[in-house]
Amino acid sequence: MKRLAMAGAAALGVVVLSAPNASATSQQSGWVKMKINPNCTIKVYVDDHQYPGKIRAQAHFGCDKGDNLITPYISFDVDGTHGVAKKSAGVKIITKDKGFGGFETTTKDKPGTQCYRAVVQVIYPDPADVNQSQLVKTPCLNT
Numbered sequence: 740m741k742r743l744a745m746a747g748a749a750a751l752g753v754v755v756l757s758a759p760n761a762s763a764t765s766q767q768s769g770w771v772k773m774k775i776n777p778n779c780t781i782k783v784y785v786d787d788h789q790y791p792g793k794i795r796a797q798a799h800f801g802c803d804k805g806d807n808l809i810t811p812y813i814s815f816d817v818d819g820t821h822g823v824a825k826k827s828a829g830v831k832i833i834t835k836d837k838g839f840g841g842f843e844t845t846t847k848d849k850p851g852t853q854c855y856r857a858v859v860q861v862i863y864p865d866p867a868d869v870n871q872s873q874l875v876k877t878p879c880l881n882t
Contacts, residue, residue: 764788766857766877774873775863778804779833781873785815785857785880793845794882796824796857798875800831801838808832810862813844816876818854830864854879 765786773779779802789795796813814825824846831839846855857877862870 764880764882766880768857768875768877771875773800773807773809773861773863774871776802776805776807778802779807781859781861781875783813783857783859783875783877785855785877787848787855787880787882790845792848794848794855794880795843795845796855796859796877797841797843798857798859799838799840799842800833801840802833802835804835806832806834808864810864811839811842812860812862813842814858814860815844815846816854816856816858817846817849821858848882852881854881856880 765784768783770780770782773781779800782799784797785794787794794815796815798811798813800811808830810830811828812825815823817823824844826844828842833839856879859875861873863872864870
């Protein structure tokens with residue numbers, strides 16, 4: 740019985756040591772309805788465990804019904820500084836059969852405690868030249 744307990748403890752130690760980053764953290768916005776078609780949603784993440792020494796912002800877009808024409812931008816707000824590492828995906832058409840995911844950008848994780856928020860701005864092009872926009876942000880990821 741004692742041997743079995745020792746073997747179990749040793750196996751657990753190997754599992755814990757092989758974990759990629761036990762202190763990894765992340766935040767997310769949850770699924771947010773798009774402004775133009777509420778059957779379409781956006782989810783935004785921020786994490787510190789995908790790339791060593793970097794913070795990653797990532798977004799996913801999809802529709803349950805209908806479609807949406809969007810121009811998404813992704814960036815960070817870092818301790819009140821807006822638009823850090825801003826990136827555009829260009830114009831995208833999101834449908835029930837074709838979502839858009841894995842849209843990401845990264846920035847260097849600065850020394851000291853910082854508040855990183857992933858920010859997605861979605862521009863909804865309008866034929867009447869009155870574009871609308873929507874912001875989706877994550878809570879602070881403090882690193």
